[in-house]
Amino acid sequence: MRTLEIKKNDSNQRLDKFMQKHFKTMPKSMMYMYIRKKCVKLNGKKVSGDEMLKEGDVLTFYIKDEFFEGAEEKHYEFLKAPKKLNIVYEDENILLLDKKPGVIVHPDKSYHFDSLISRVLHYLYDKGEYDPEQxxxxxxxxxxxxxxxxGGIVIAAKNAESLRILNQKMKTRELEKFYLCLxxxxxxxxxxxxxGYITKNESKNKVTVHPKPVEGGKEIKTKYKILEFDGRYSLAEVxxxxGRTHQIRAHMAYxxxxxVGDTKYGKNKKAPDSFKYQALYSYKxxxxxxxxxxxxxYLNGKEFEVKDVPFVK
Structure with missing residues (x-):
């Protein structure tokens, strides 16, 4: 038998969702089997799995120790990542980060140890603001x-309540993002x-813009304003x-x-040698x-901006 007390960051979520996150090696079918067989208790009472957890609740588990051992693993992969971050803003709830081109945000198939989220975890761990054991x-x-x-601004949530709020604000488009591009x-x-309308070829990770509705197409709207023109290149705010995959790149090419520097949608447009990546930055x-x-x-009405955009002089 093991017991766990629900803390603030674990509250306001369903019991079964909590168990899926906590017992990472436990098959979902086995989790529901434990629930059905009354091997999980919430404040001493049997559960169905859809109960909403509250701070201070006590869970009791009559399950195999191996699942706890997996959950309590003390080897942290994120400590291999650099903890260097370009911080635009930080408070007790969030981090605003200036992600540089070339850095992945989450691990992918080419991941070895470095990603933006790994750097965030390393940074917060060293500050004492994140402890996986707690x-x-x-x-x-x-x-x-x-x-x-x-490149550009990426938002990190330090606690569960901030993450829930910001995810909702993203869906309702209450976070306004502005890009600079050349x-x-x-x-x-x-x-x-x-x-227009956009379709995606998943195998090629490439999108196509269409002027009229097409099967499988999603509507896109891209607002731009030309800030400067030097006779060859235009600096635009978009x-x-x-928010669709590659929307700005594909729409402007269309x-x-x-x-400039976009080899996927730029066709035969050659970029200056100094452009290793496409000239696109989420700057505000x-x-x-x-x-x-x-x-x-308290964040309502606030605006944050990256000052050092590589292709802006």
Whole structure:
């Protein structure tokens, strides 16, 4: 028999979801078998699995020790990652990070030990703000993603309540993201809101823009404004009114002005040698809450900006 007390970061979630996160090696079918056989108790009472956990609740488990041993593993892979971060803003709830091009946000098939989330965990661990031994299910997490070869602001949530709030704000588009990009040539209009539809080829990880609705297509809206033009390249600010894979890169290429350095959508447009990655940066973030933000309400109306964008002089 083992007992666990629910802490703040583990509260406000279903019991079965908590168990899936905590007992990482336990098959889901076995988890529900333990629940059915009354091997799991919540405050001494039998459970069905859909109970919402509250801070201070006590769970009692009559299950194999091997699952606890897996959950209490003390070898932390994230400690192999560098803890170097470019921090735009930090408080007790969130981190705003300036991710540099070339860094992956989450581990992928080419992952060896370094990713942005691993760096965040290493950083918070060294600060004493994250201890896996004290957290039974929660782990600090990234709220948004940016492609490996794109730079810009990524939000990290330090606690479960902030993560829940920010995930909801992302869905309701109460976080406004602005990008800077360098375009080949200059569009006919200095500012415009482009519309269209986008489909994705999963095997090639490439999207196609269509002027009219197509099967499997998703609507896209891309708002841009030309800031500068040097006779060859345009510096543009872009606001994503919809957030689709490669939307800015594909949409600007579709109108005949691909991003400098973009080998996937730039066709035969050659970039200067100094451009190792496409010239695209998520440089500004604005919190524009229109619904209750709970413990993050103090962020409403605040705007954060990256000053050092590689392709802006």
């Amino acid at each position: 957290e039974q299910a929660f782990c600090p997490a990234l709220v948004n993603r940016i492609d490996r070869n794109t 375009l080949h040539g200059k569009p006919k209009k200095d500012s415009d809101t482009l519309t 606001e994503l009114l919809t 109108i005949g002005h691909p991003l 973030l604005r919190f524009n809450f229109t619904t209750d933000a709970g413990i993050l309400d």
